[in-house]
Amino acid sequence: MGLTKSEIFTNEQNQIASLAKAFAHPARVAILQHIINSNTCICGDLVDEIGLAQATISQHLRELKNIGLIKGNIEGTSVCYCIDENNWTEAKHIISQFLDYESKNTNCC
Amino acid sequence: MGLTKSEIFTNEQNQIASLAKAFAHPARVAILQHIINSNTCICGDLVDEIGLAQATISQHLRELKNIGLIKGNIEGTSVCYCIDENNWTEAKHIISQFLDYESKNTNCC
DNA sequence: TTCTTTTATCGTAATATTGCAATATAATAA
DNA sequence: TTATTATATTGCAATATTACGATAAAAGAA
Numbered sequence: 653m654g655l656t657k658s659e660i661f662t663n664e665q666n667q668i669a670s671l672a673k674a675f676a677h678p679a680r681v682a683i684l685q686h687i688i689n690s691n692t693c694i695c696g697d698l699v700d701e702i703g704l705a706q707a708t709i710s711q712h713l714r715e716l717k718n719i720g721l722i723k724g725n726i727e728g729t730s731v732c733y734c735i736d737e738n739n740w741t742e743a744k745h746i747i748s749q750f751l752d753y754e755s756k757n758t759n760c761c
Numbered sequence: 762m763g764l765t766k767s768e769i770f771t772n773e774q775n776q777i778a779s780l781a782k783a784f785a786h787p788a789r790v791a792i793l794q795h796i797i798n799s800n801t802c803i804c805g806d807l808v809d810e811i812g813l814a815q816a817t818i819s820q821h822l823r824e825l826k827n828i829g830l831i832k833g834n835i836e837g838t839s840v841c842y843c844i845d846e847n848n849w850t851e852a853k854h855i856i857s858q859f860l861d862y863e864s865k866n867t868n869c870c
Numbered sequence: 871t872t873c874t875t876t877t878a879t880c881g882t883a884a885t886a887t888t889g890c891a892a893t894a895t896a897a898t899a900a
Numbered sequence: 901t902t903a904t905t906a907t908a909t910t911g912c913a914a915t916a917t918t919a920c921g922a923t924a925a926a927a928g929a930a
Contacts, residue, residue: 751856
């Protein structure tokens with residue numbers, strides 16, 4: 653047990669859940685907000701601004717990169733991270749569509 | 762370790778992460794979609810329609826109820842679950858606002 | 871009352887996540 | 901070359917999540 657039964661759900665359900673999981677930790681939310689709001693997006697800056705160890709930040713960055721929300725460009729010894737705009741927009745659409753429902757069941761509950 | 766350091770993040774960051782966590786499992790996405798799309802929202806129907814044990818569905822329902830996305834009304838021996846429209850709308854706004862960013866850094870990366 | 875139905879909770883095993891020290895890797899500087 | 905700097909990876913401990921059988925609780929039926 654303890655293993656999510658992905659195979660019994662639709663691709664859409666699994667995709668929504670995967671995207672939501674990327675946003676489901678405050679450190680990753682903070683990382684994304686920092687990348688969005690600052691003009692620089694150097695990994696080391698994130699370590700300074702967020703109070704977590706370098707290894708931890710790097711791990712969260714990898715998760716965000718794996719799901720495609722950010723991408724990293726090597727600049728000398730540093731890495732500049734930024735939002736992958738295409739994937740971000742797609743993610744926004746998928747989640748918005750899921751959240752955007754018009755109530756039909758005014759008689760229920 | 763293994764404990765999220767909530768205290769180093771803003772309330773907004775923690776709130777976004779908590780909401781996202783509710784959507785971060787396909788079973789909960791499926792439950793919400795079923796509640797939204799069907800006219801009935803009886804717990805037992807969800808157990809039949811989704812291929813998970815009754816205890817597991819009940820556990821997911823509790824998580825969704827705890828965060829306020831759904832509410833349950835007792836109807837005889839069954840429980841009718843439905844979306845908490847006010848909280849759902851609020852959650853939608855919080856997440857949409859987070860996802861809705863206009864790119865400023867065309868020169869970055 | 872007892873039986874049935876429905877949902878919730880408990881207990882537990884398996885797996886996943888979080889966090890960090892230590893270390894490895896890669897690029898540049900001296 | 902050897903240092904230095906920045907990031908990634910490894911390994912591990914602590915905690916959280918997922919899933920389900922067993923059982924409890926609550927309401928109605930017999």
